[in-house]
Amino acid sequence: MKRIIAVVLIVLFGLPLWAQNYERLRNNMVRNQIASRGINHEPTLDAMRKVERHLFVPQRSQARAYDDNPMPIGYGQTISQPFIVAYMTQLVDPQPGHRVLEIGAGSGYQGAVLAEIVEDVYTIEIVPELGEQAKTLLNDLGYSNVEVIVGDGYFGLPHKGPFDAIVVTAAAEYIPPPLIEQLKEGGKMIIPVGSPFMVQTLILLEKLEGEIKTTNLMAVRFVPFTRSKE
Ligand code: SAH
Numbered sequence: 171m172k173r174i175i176a177v178v179l180i181v182l183f184g185l186p187l188w189a190q191n192y193e194r195l196r197n198n199m200v201r202n203q204i205a206s207r208g209i210n211h212e213p214t215l216d217a218m219r220k221v222e223r224h225l226f227v228p229q230r231s232q233a234r235a236y237d238d239n240p241m242p243i244g245y246g247q248t249i250s251q252p253f254i255v256a257y258m259t260q261l262v263d264p265q266p267g268h269r270v271l272e273i274g275a276g277s278g279y280q281g282a283v284l285a286e287i288v289e290d291v292y293t294i295e296i297v298p299e300l301g302e303q304a305k306t307l308l309n310d311l312g313y314s315n316v317e318v319i320v321g322d323g324y325f326g327l328p329h330k331g332p333f334d335a336i337v338v339t340a341a342a343e344y345i346p347p348p349l350i351e352q353l354k355e356g357g358k359m360i361i362p363v364g365s366p367f368m369v370q371t372l373i374l375l376e377k378l379e380g381e382i383k384t385t386n387l388m389a390v391r392f393v394p395f396t397r398s399k400e
Contacts, residue, residue: 217284221283226277270284271333
């Protein structure tokens with residue numbers, strides 16, 4: 171009997187406590203890792219406080235989901251460090267009416283952060299298992315404005331473009347021309363460029379009156395942008 175009462179008490183009080191704990195970890199993450207490093211775009215900060223990052227990592231690593239680093243998500247891939255997610259989000263200047271393309275859905279976390287701010291997010295993932303997992307999770311969490319597509323993101327999604335912003339979360343040797351083409355006039359793309367398994371450069375690309383302007387931002391380390399064999 172005592173054991174049953176203990177289980178009931180843990181379920182009644184333990185679960186809300188855990189939820190609160192994660193909320194506290196998220197608020198601390200935003201304060202200590204993101205706002206303190208100069209991210210001041212309120213919609214980005216709000217989204218990072220809201221999206222439950224621990225649900226996007228493997229169960230055994232949930233307690234460390236709000237740490238200041240990237241984490242493995244299986245299939246040799248990683249979920250980016252929280253600061254990098256916020257930095258890339260702020261830099262593409264997402265707005266409520268925007269349509270955004272992400273290449274490299276991975277866990278679906280960056281897609282969820284964008285979906286908190288913009289109208290529509292399309293995210294492409296080349297590893298089918300990760301794509302399906304992200305699709306299920308985003309659907310279960312009620313993100314009806316995110317569409318996960320399994321495939322090679324090199325070609326973008328011409329029939330859904332042009333896009334206000336494009337976020338690439340895998341390191342490419344060069345910026346895929348189809349993605350530049352699918353960026354709206356005035357649109358912004360953020361992409362890590364450089365050799366796989368080495369330090370790459372995070373680049374901001376803007377399309378201004380038909381001209382392409384690129385700005386080198388900082389050294390980063392992302393998983394490689396891979397290509398499908400077909
Ligand atoms: N944005 C993700 C980070 C995932 S890491 C998150 O928030 O969790 C980058 C992802 O890009 C990996 O899952 C990798 O499989 C994927 N990727 C690599 N090359 C790709 C390509 N050509 N098209 C689509 N996805 C690709």
